[in-house]
Amino acid sequence: MSKKLLVIEDSKPIARIIETIAQSLNFDVTLATSLESVKKIVEEDNSFFVATVDYGLPDAENGEAIPYVISKGIPSIVLTGMMDDETRQEILSQPVIDYIPKENSQAFLYLKRILEYQLTNSIYGILVVDDSLSTRNYIVELLKRRNFTVYTATQGKEALEVLAENSDIKLVITDLEMPVMDGITLCNEIRKKYSREQLAIIGISGAINGTHSARFIKNGADDFLRKPFCLEEFYCRITQNIDNLNNIEKIQHAANTDYLTELPNRRAFFTNAEPCVQQYIKDKATYCVAIFDIDFFKKVNDVHGHDAGDHILKVFALYLRKHLGTGLLSRLGGEEFSVVLSGTDKKELYTKLDQFRENVASSAVSYADTEINYSVSIGVVFNSTKTLTQQMIEADAALYFAKENGRNRIAVADKI
Structure with a gap:
């Protein structure tokens, strides 16, 4: 839901600039050009998240609008064309968010930063x-x-x-x-x-x-x-x-992070997965390490173009998040992906991986005016007590076996 911003400004060009800035930050903007109009607006609704207050208004030339708006519980940013120390001290003696001299375009860039901070600082x-x-x-x-x-x-x-x-x-x-x-x-x-x-x-x-x-x-x-x-x-x-x-x-x-799929990259995978694997081993938990490789991916690029290939990679990453998102995922590089996944038993994990493989093979991906079908091969290691690097080597060997023996299948490291 949009936050509400009260813009108090008698200059139409400046009011338009502030409104444009606020709308770019998804604020719901209400404009007021005088203290009298501010009072009418606030009497009906004072649920404003923040206000920008012009120091000099036609009916409030000496900053009278500032204490009024603050008294209504509306956090305020003051904009002023006056630069003397006395005015500055007067403004800062009040509980304002900030004051901004209207000297040049930098003032409005600063205003945008302050408004953005007000939206995000609570985190x-x-x-x-x-x-x-x-x-x-x-x-x-x-x-x-x-x-x-x-x-x-x-x-x-x-x-x-x-x-x-x-x-x-x-x-x-x-x-x-x-x-x-x-x-x-x-x-x-x-x-x-x-x-x-x-x-x-x-x-x-x-x-x-x-x-x-x-x-x-x-x-x-x-x-x-x-x-x-x-x-x-x-x-x-x-x-x-x-x-x-x-x-x-x-x-x-x-x-x-992998720039294309937004999955963790190879570096992040090894950093995060190694302690995770060691904890599984310590707890004697059921888990697996699996590597995925999209079958005939070069053919997808050659036939449909590299943009289509990128689209396939993005969709594949979405499938991984949807079906195996409870595990630690990554894009290792090219068309290779990986996961460390835990479960109740080995059969459950195997079934989960195989169902994922079947879903990929049966789901055509729409790109431009074309439906692209593709499949994935998987190499997997279950419940190993070896290091992650050793398990990845074994999973990669199982993946190679799956690719050499028909593709679109799972190969388990200790069974090849």
Whole structure:
């Protein structure tokens, strides 16, 4: 369901730009051109997710619309053509999400980022660790303006407990001087369990000593802020650290995902499947390792073209997810795929693989104006206590046997 955005702007060209930006983010937009029109709109419906508020309106030239909208419980982003320090301080003294000077086109790109953050920030948990109730509450209030999910702790030991209980926490903001466990020790303890790719840490301190920032960074923190901090710098540091984590996640996803089928690639398969196989062996669970190869795939490319071949690979990946999605899947490369799959017994797993093979063989794939029929051969190893690499070699040998003996069949490694 679309979130509702109230755009308060008397300039029609600017209002249109904001509306276009908001609609690109799937906002349901309501426009208002004056404080009077805002009051009429809000009286009927104040269920707005966020508002953009022009500082100077025809009937509210000095920012009177800002406190009114905020008083109605609507989070607000202020846009202003006024750049003096007095106006800036007046705006920032109110609990606004942010303010944006209407200087050039960059202002609207920034607005888009802020609106997008408001939509997505709730998935990120931030843990605030400080023994000062007033400081803790202040930081929590700032974070909630930006729609983050916020957790709190009064000292390091409690913070570790909260962190262990809440997997959505991606950022820890910790004070230096606290009882039981201080911020430096907390950073060290966090880094024993969470890498910089998993979790960011920002150290804060009101102490004058200039070495605290270096101590925090050297002990595992990613950033540092000195209290009292600039509000705008605070938000920039938070955003920067969250963005860094997102960029790392995107890079890791690209490195571990097959671009065509969106299945894990060979690298990810071996990384994830090896500990899974070892756990199955330890638990004496029933499982199998199987390799699939699409029969005569080169012929599909030669006859129907490489685009058709890519389409077949995508459809095959969808079949794998549908029928064998409880296992660890991958595209090993080319027309080869794999799975590590567990079950109640060997017969159940064999039947599952064979039914999958039959479904592929009996389901023609539509491409352009053509129906393409194809089949798959499977090599499988059941309940081996060998390493994953050794099992893959044996499954590959069984696959070769299946291909050499008629294709569209399953070959079991210990029976060839």
